[in-house]
Amino acid sequence: MSSSWIGKSVKRLEDPALLTGRGQFVDDIHIPGTLHAAFVRSPHAHARIANIDKSGALSFAGVHAVYTFEDLPDALTARPLPELQPNSLMRAAVMPFALARDEVCHVGAPVAVVLADDRYIAEDALEHIVVDYEVLPAAVDVFDAAEPGAATAHAHLDDNLAADIRIGYGDADAAFMNPHLIIDERFVQHRGTAHPIECRAVQAQFDELTDTMRLWANTQTPHLYKAAYADLMDVPEQNVMVIAPDVGGGFGPKVMLYPEQLVVPACALLTGRPVKWTEDRREHFITATMERDQHWRGELAVDADGTIRGLRAEMLHDMGAHAMWGIVTPWISCTTVPGPYVLPSYQMHCRVVMTNKVAVTPVRGAGRPQAAYFIERLLDRAADALGLGRDEIRRRNYVQPEQMPYEVGLIFRDGRPVVYDTGDYPELARLALEKSDWAGFRERQRAARAEGRYLGIGVASYIEATGLGPFEGTSVHVLPSGRVAVHTGAAPQGQGHQTMLAQVVADALGARLEDITVKTSDTVTIPRGVGTFASRITPNASPAAHEAGLSVKTKIRKVASHMLEAAEEDLEVEDGRVFIRGVREHGKTFAEIAKFANALPGFALPKGLDPVLQDTVYFAPEQATYPCGTHVAEVEVDPALGAVRILRYVTAHDCGTIINPVSVEAQVMGGVAHGVGNALLERMVYDDAGQPLTVNFGEYLLPSAPEVPCVEQTHMESPTPLNPLGAKGAGEGGTIPAIAVIVSAIEDALAPFDVQINDVPVTPDRLLALIDESTEESH
Amino acid sequence: MKPSPFAYHAPTTLAETLDLLADLDDAKLLAGGQSLMPMMNFRYVAPEHLIDLNQVAGLDRIELGEKYVRLGAMVRQRSLLTHDALNACCPLFREALEWVGHIATRNRGTLGGSLSHLDPAAELPVVCMALNAEVEIASSEGQRTVQATQWPVAYMLPNIDEHELLIGIRFARPDTSFGARTGMAFSEFARRHGDFALAAVAIVVALDDDDTVTHASVALGGVDDVPLRLSAAEELLIGRRADAGVVTTAARAALELPGFEDVHASATYRRKVAMTLLERTLSTALMRARESQT
Amino acid sequence: MNQTWDVTVSVNGAPVQATVPVRQSLADFLRHTLELTGTHVGCEHGVCGACTVLLDGRSVRSCLTLAVQANGHSITTIEGLAGDAELGPLQQAFMDQHALQCGFCTPGMLATLTEFLREHPAPTEHEVRLAISGNLCRCTGYENIVRAALQAAPALYASGTQGGVPGASE
DSSP: OOOOSTTSOOOOTTHHHHHTTOOOBGGGOOOTTOEEEEEEEOSSSSEEEEEEEOHHHHTSTTEEEEEOGGGSOHHHHHSOSOOSSOOTTBSOOOOOOSSOSSEEOSTTOEEEEEEESSHHHHHHHHTTOEEEEEEOOOOOSHHHHHSTTOOOSSTTOSOOEEEEEEEEESOHHHHTSSOSEEEEEEEEEEEEEOOOSSOOEEEEEEETTTTEEEEEEOOSOHHHHHHHHHHHHTOOGGGEEEEOOBOOOOSSGGGSOOTHHHHHHHHHHHHSSOEEEEOOHHHHHHHSOEEEEEEEEEEEEEOTTSOEEEEEEEEEEEEESOOTTTTHHHHHHHHHTTTTBOOSOEEEEEEEEEOSSOOBOOOTTTTHHHHHHHHHHHHHHHHHHHTOOHHHHHHTTBOOGGGOSEEEEEEOTTSSEEEEOSOOHHHHHHHHHHHTTGGGHHHHHHHHHHTTOEEEEEEEEEEOOBOOSSOEEEEEEEOTTSOEEEEESOOOSSSOHHHHHHHHHHHHHTOOGGGEEEEESBTTTSSOOOOSOTTOHHHHHHHHHHHHHHHHHHHHHHHHHHHHTSOGGGEEEETTEEEETTEEEEEEEHHHHHHHHHOOTTOOOOTTOOSSOEEEEEEOOSSOBOOEEEEEEEEEEETTTTEEEEEEEEEEEEOBSOSOHHHHHHHHHHHHHHHHIIIIIOOOOBOTTSOBSOOSTTTSOOOOGGGSOOOEEEEEOOOOTTSTTOBOOOSSTTTTTHHHHHHHHHHHHTGGGTOOOOEESOOHHHHHHHHHHHHHHHO | OOOOOOEEEOOOSHHHHHHHHHHOSSEEEESSOTTHHHHHHTTSOOOSEEEEOTTOTTSSOEEEOSSEEEEETTOBHHHHHHOHHHHHHOTHHHHHHTTSSOHHHHHHOBHHHHHHHOOTTOHHHHHHHHTTOEEEEEETTEEEEEEGGGSEEETTEESOOTTOEEEEEEEEOHHHHSOSOEEEEEEEEOSSTTSOOSEEEEEEEEEOTTSBEEEEEEEEESSSSSOEEOHHHHHHHTTSBOOHHHHHHHHHGGGGSOOOOOSSOOHHHHHHHHHHHHHHHHHHHHHHHHHTOO | OOOEEEEEEEETTEEEEEEEETTOBHHHIIIIISOOTTSOOSOSSSSSOTTEEEETTEEEETTSSBGGGGTTSEEEOGGGTTTTSSSOHHHHHHHHTTOOSSOSSHHHHHHHHHHHHHHOSSOOHHHHHHHTTTSOOSSSOSHHHHHHHHHHHHHHHHHHHHHOSTTOOO
């Protein structure tokens, strides 16, 4: 019996090409005759377009066309972009047109497009397109925007309230009757974005001969793009082909369907030439969707022993101008608040407010980091007020393993109840605390203080709903060469799906790993797919791969049984060969079997045999599954500079069955790094007119290697019963508690100054101001 | 993010360069390109002519004389960091350059480029000011020098005419000019390693045998909209025995600066951090001066 | 006004003659003229480091270098790092340590570390982190890149001392 590939740290099949410059990203595709697009973009947060004069640009040598709204195909002027996440709770859901019709609602909104021989010339021409704007009052600050009579983000609306969400369960009023303690706090997580190192890009080529639109885009959702394009343009889906080749990071914003993804193919139709647009970083800063940007207030009622009685909360969510991903992000935030704790009663009132900024849609963590930050910091405050350890208050409130499956009392964003499936939250906390030597910390802290150094420690736990539906598919096909072709709707951006799925297929099918080729992100190869987001591929595509592999193995057995003249139940399949149990040398290779099944032209296939050793399985999960974990961070703060250094970072993590351990660990490391950025560095700043002030990498700071700690990891595996492999997904867990745990540790380090940190990111400037405020108050 | 069109010139001699500068209007000089090229890619700057200095002979020399050091404008930041003899007589360069950008940007970035771009938080102008350097300027009309302290005129505006060329700097060797008991130190704080400083401090101090301060240069970057010398601190130090109390008092002079505000930090923050860094860096420089007793 | 300039450049050891627009970046020249698309463009303002290549053995931002400035110099890109081998020692270390995910920052990381490791036989973890501080990666959290650099250090240093850094002065 060959050993299982699942659970092995397999070196990635993706790497050799990427390490030698043979990867293929969208901008690497060179189709002769391609025109290069550049966009005129709104310089205003909110304005009406009075007139566009493009004559100056058209006279440029090398410029082939300039298009505005009126020039677009009728299908794109008749309606705006489709709403991808409609929700009956939305009072208003405004989507942009592919090019601005008469109103622009955020800085960066596309107004016109230039097509030229190269990008240099296209940018030259941009400067000669004159747009007359009538500047309109802008909704910028989310609190102001939520007020009656505020300037509206869209001229045709009376107010900015996109949705008013009230969720909850239990008897909160009873919980707040004479509790021992009420913690009442406000928290803010500012706006930032994902900044994959590769910006967005689209290449379109219309093939008149076959009436086919070929689209290459670095999207996380190629099938969604295909369906939306076909629907909007009213063309048959089979006449649209979308490929997401190698994609240079996604982290959420590349899930969306953006105006440029429709304008570029429209330009290909209008000019009859291939058209490419590669977003530059300046554009990415003002067009790619963003996240966080939530303002929270909560009252937590606790008993004297630290037991949570209830939580009343309200949250203001700045969704930006457009409903690009509906109310998914705030909904996830609201439903993630209870976290790994028994929260007997919960009331949440969330207002989703439109402003004249780029839309808020999920970025790694997708609303969960905010929720984790909220509940974790409330627990920190409660622990401090009660004189309990920050570890102890958590220990007293974790959902216990024997309570699984644990029904929280909320409806998740997949429309199903929030039910935690498996996991041992207290044990994960114990592991993280032990590994971080939590018990010895106060002594380390005391010794450091004697040297004038300020150390702090923090702990935070989390759950993450992953593996969202509706489905994902994988097809497995044993070719006459004996090689195995695997296709899937998964659309990775570096997660290693190809390697992971190859491992699953190798086990299920009994194939050799080196014979398996996994192709992703191509709508031609598998008819339906959903895409890579919400840590959903491992729990959805790999069960599909598993079942497809088993199904093809059954077909292989049937053929082999005929060839070997043996009963199917006497056959074993291993390493790409089928043989009679106990007679290893008497067997047939996959190549022999597949060739036999394929038969000679004109010859009859024996009865009952499937000529094609192929199957496609779509796995549809019943509900989300719940990875979980605890992080501990130890930091040093220089209170004279406001400088923070993360000394140690420990995680205990459970994502169910682990398929490729090195990949899972790498996901956690990357996720933590993103959290470091959110906690300390990344903030998108706007002025009062809605003009972004952080529009380059010198102003908006991403974490670089010296700021990011090593992540010391421990893993548990509590398989989920929700899929046959028990795998849960690991893409975002690293980020979710990171902000909370880092800020908690900073606050602990600054305990002598009695500093309370509520807003993130916490910059050196902000930290020093807090220390000063606190020092002044105490005088 | 592609630059506007320009005419490219690649002179190979100083004379040729100066002639081009004299003849051309709206010309920009391209040194290491680590600041100019981003601004051109963003089209914040769109010169009609670009004069590339990278092939001009003789501008990249490091000359260590008995009394003076001369550094050509095209000396790369990498060379300033790695040049052992230079750093033996003036360790400020190595100490400062470790904070400047990253390997790849230091490989291209030049001394003259840093001085000319004059970002208020850049390290090299601060070092030059602390060293009392003279900036050498040439044009087709002849040569002149400007004291480094007079080099910044206003925010990112150096004391040079558009038809002139910065060709290098010259400064007295700090290891021999102020006596044996000279100490130097540089430090800064930035949000990430390699970023422009939220505050940067360069110090040169000399002591006599009684530990009385005989020379003090205190230069600050990142605090105001230009790099500057903090004469109030220098005056407090000179002629006094520099004990901890004097150091603290001198450092407090940073609090009197107007300060400069951007998305990274407020003026208040910059003043306070300048004070902290000044106190720490001054202590280091004084300790080094005391230890350098022969 | 789109001036051009004739250049002769050695790219991955092979001589290349071309007429380039003077405003074309070295990155665009490599990617679009020579179709060496292994060099990636991430920010075009010199911060992300994805476009880093070796010019005469020293790492430079190809988005901040004009193609015309490469005239008479030698350029090494990710396509030329392995020589005749399938993978060079640093590339192999990246694979062994799972030091890449999406692979977009990888060419710049490899260029930076190739120069650094040729001169640093036994760097500390902190030194490696400083060396790559000008190369942003959004996927990995850097940890495995640091491990890969430490794994490859002895082999890279040996290759650096054998051949020296080609063309590097000082």
